[in-house]
Amino acid sequence: MYKFPIFKSIKLFLISFSFVYRANFLALLMGVLFGFLMSHAGATTYDYHAKMFLLIDMQLMEVIGSAVVVAMLGVWLLKKFHVRAVTTGEEVDFVKKPYQKGLIAGALLFGIGWAMTASCPGTVPAMIGEGKMGALFVLAGLLLGTMAYGVLQTFVSNNGRLRDTLKDGCD
């Protein structure tokens, strides 16, 4: 078997490695940035959630309001100039979440959870990074709730046969 010289093979390995894992690596960096910004915006501080919903301090409302305005302008520009995404090389896909059955019921449950824990799925990991230990329990609950939805959907797609769901479910 023909072998490349050592330096060339290292170089080829690095190039192929970066092509395969580039998207995941960038996603990791974006996650770090997201957690950092959420923390600095006050979304990981319990009191800001209570103060917003009790109409005492509108910090988080200000954050989400200005974020949506800036992002809206950005989306408009990206669309206008048909900008290509870095990782996919294709035009940015502005895929929109469709209306789905149970959206309102789900949103109501989500809101109750938000009020009970003063956190949302995006801020919980950042809170753990900050050392807020209560968030560990919320994380456990989040995984359980997500799991419950998966079990329910698997149950439904098995035409409601409990035996099949349990057989193919979690072991």
Add this chain to the structure above:
Amino acid sequence: MEVVVWAGWLGGIAIGFFVILHFWLMGKPAGCSTGYGNVCGLICKKMQYYQQGEYSNLNNTKLWFLIGIPLGGLLSALGAPGEWHMSFDMGMYEAILPQSDAAKALWLTFGGMLLGFGARLAGACTTGHALVGGAMMNPPSLLAGAVFFISAMVTTQLLFNF
């Protein structure tokens, strides 16, 4: 240890730029709660729902995005005055949460379950619906975002005032 909190408009503009940067780099909307589905799929190999469709490849960008978030929180906390330490204080919520530690843990776990189940039932969380969906002016997302806020506001008012 208190993290440094920027002025609301500054944090908001930074997050707005984050959303744009995410679109440009990844080519798709940012989202958090879908990543939890990936984790569930990795834990339960036999659960059909988290092995198919958008979950057919579990080692994807959604998962790595989620892994990055705690590092960002850690960075922010390390930049704050004082040393990093674990904290159990929940601020204003101490007054309304159950007093025993076990009951508090159960309360938070139950709240987390509502968040996780509700996010999947609604299709996305605050990030996916209110922030990114709002930026794209997507009607179902605007509806979901409004219901998130109204429901959380009513519940908070009930918890603190009654």
